[in-house]
Amino acid sequence: PPARDLAVAEIRTTIVDVPTVRTHKLSQTSVTAQSYVIVRLRLGNGVEGIGEAATLGGPRWSEESVEGIKAVIDAYLAPALLGHKADRFVAAGERLDAAAKRNNAAKAAIETALFDAVGRTLGLPVAALLGGAVRASFPVLWTLASGDPDQEIAEAEAKLDARLHRSFKIKIGAQAPEADLARLARLSRALVDRAQLIVDANQAWDEATARRCLPRLTDLGIALVEQPLPAWNVAGMGRLRTRDDIPPLLADECVFTSHDMLAVAQDAAADAVSLKLVKHGGLVGLRKVAAVAEAAGIGLYGGCLLESSVGAAAHLQAFAGLRDLAWGCEHFGPQILTDDLVTEPLRFRDFAVHLPEGPGLGVTLDPDKLRHYARS
Numbered sequence: 001p002p003a004r005d006l007a008v009a010e011i012r013t014t015i016v017d018v019p020t021v022r023t024h025k026l027s028q029t030s031v032t033a034q035s036y037v038i039v040r041l042r043l044g045n046g047v048e049g050i051g052e053a054a055t056l057g058g059p060r061w062s063e064e065s066v067e068g069i070k071a072v073i074d075a076y077l078a079p080a081l082l083g084h085k086a087d088r089f090v091a092a093g094e095r096l097d098a099a100a101k102r103n104n105a106a107k108a109a110i111e112t113a114l115f116d117a118v119g120r121t122l123g124l125p126v127a128a129l130l131g132g133a134v135r136a137s138f139p140v141l142w143t144l145a146s147g148d149p150d151q152e153i154a155e156a157e158a159k160l161d162a163r164l165h166r167s168f169k170i171k172i173g174a175q176a177p178e179a180d181l182a183r184l185a186r187l188s189r190a191l192v193d194r195a196q197l198i199v200d201a202n203q204a205w206d207e208a209t210a211r212r213c214l215p216r217l218t219d220l221g222i223a224l225v226e227q228p229l230p231a232w233n234v235a236g237m238g239r240l241r242t243r244d245d246i247p248p249l250l251a252d253e254c255v256f257t258s259h260d261m262l263a264v265a266q267d268a269a270a271d272a273v274s275l276k277l278v279k280h281g282g283l284v285g286l287r288k289v290a291a292v293a294e295a296a297g298i299g300l301y302g303g304c305l306l307e308s309s310v311g312a313a314a315h316l317q318a319f320a321g322l323r324d325l326a327w328g329c330e331h332f333g334p335q336i337l338t339d340d341l342v343t344e345p346l347r348f349r350d351f352a353v354h355l356p357e358g359p360g361l362g363v364t365l366d367p368d369k370l371r372h373y374a375r376s
């Protein structure tokens with residue numbers, strides 16, 4: 001029957017720019033709008049699936065930009081999947097890898113759209129296609145990243161009062177270590193009794209700086225430190241972890257592939273890993289990285305790249321099936337945008353973000369919003 005025609009018939013890509021409610025500053029860049037590539041993938045049965053590739057400040061957080069992602073999908077990845085049966089996810093991954101090296105965010109957006117389209121066809125959530133959900137809500141943190149501690153304390157207070165977030169990730173590395181330590185001391189004094197505080201250096205420190213500053217973060221009550229060293233210095237992260245006066249370490253930019261994850265495990269270089277579709281090339285890849293981490297006793301953290309509700313829903317569908325998401329998640333992205341791209345945004349309540357219900361990703365693209373934010 002035509003409803004079962006799962007062949008990929010058409011793949012369309014659109015670059016969108018959505019303003020953020022405030023400037024978001026990290027070590028290597030600063031953004032006032034988030035840019036995504038939205039993928040719409042139509043099957044032979046007429047069902048459309050959607051996916052999103054997020055970036056952060058152009059090709060600065062990683063090497064992919066929305067312009068590059070769109071070009072690679074249009075010229076190489078989409079042609080490789082036309083006619084392919086959408087429910088053959090692993091075979092689709094092989095085709096995408098044969099068509100282009102790396103380009104993980106681009107591949108993740110297409111693979112997400114495959115999962116959404118198949119889920120919609122079968123009337124099943126994507127989580128069910130991945131083995132089934134073990135949770136429907138996720139503790140979610142908020143990132144403080146204006147760089148102005150007065151503003152940051154006020155922002156955190158508002159989030160606490162609204163019962164939206166009680167864990168905060170502070171972005172450091174845009175200024176000298178001593179200035180960041182002074183800022184962190186202020187934030188810790190104001191918040192540490194009522195909230196969990198973690199820090200993300202986005203690779204800003206060298207090993208000597210990390211050796212000097214990390215014990216001070218322990219004194220300030222910082223619960224976790226993300227990617228203090230450059231992504232290449234996995235051995236350095238391992239050396240830092242032999243000390244007992246530093247907070248636990250979270251691997252982010254040093255883990256893209258499952259091979260990267262294995263190297264981090266072999267060097268005992270992290271206590272936890274941040275899982276992101278843009279790094280792992282899709283939901284299948286994310287589950288592979290998670291499996292290697294689990295095998296090594298490394299905790300799982302649900303990472304983000306400030307996705308809209310489209311990309312955030314895809315992550316939640318994948319996170320829903322992980323046995324233990326010890327460190328919660330950070331899919332606050334929809335809340336930092338001035339507007340969303342879906343008809344019904346994700347629900348944030350009681351310090352958690354909730355798995356949307358319904359088939360596929362559980363969210364529906366709003367065509368008017370897509371048109372409005374599309375780059376001309």
Ligand code: MUC
Pocket residue numbers: 026056143145171200202252303304305306330
């Ligand atoms: C990153 O490096 O973790 C995620 C949250 C945030 O504020 O920045 C991103 C990227």
Ligand code: MG
Pocket residue numbers: 200202226227252253274
């Ligand atoms: Mg990070």
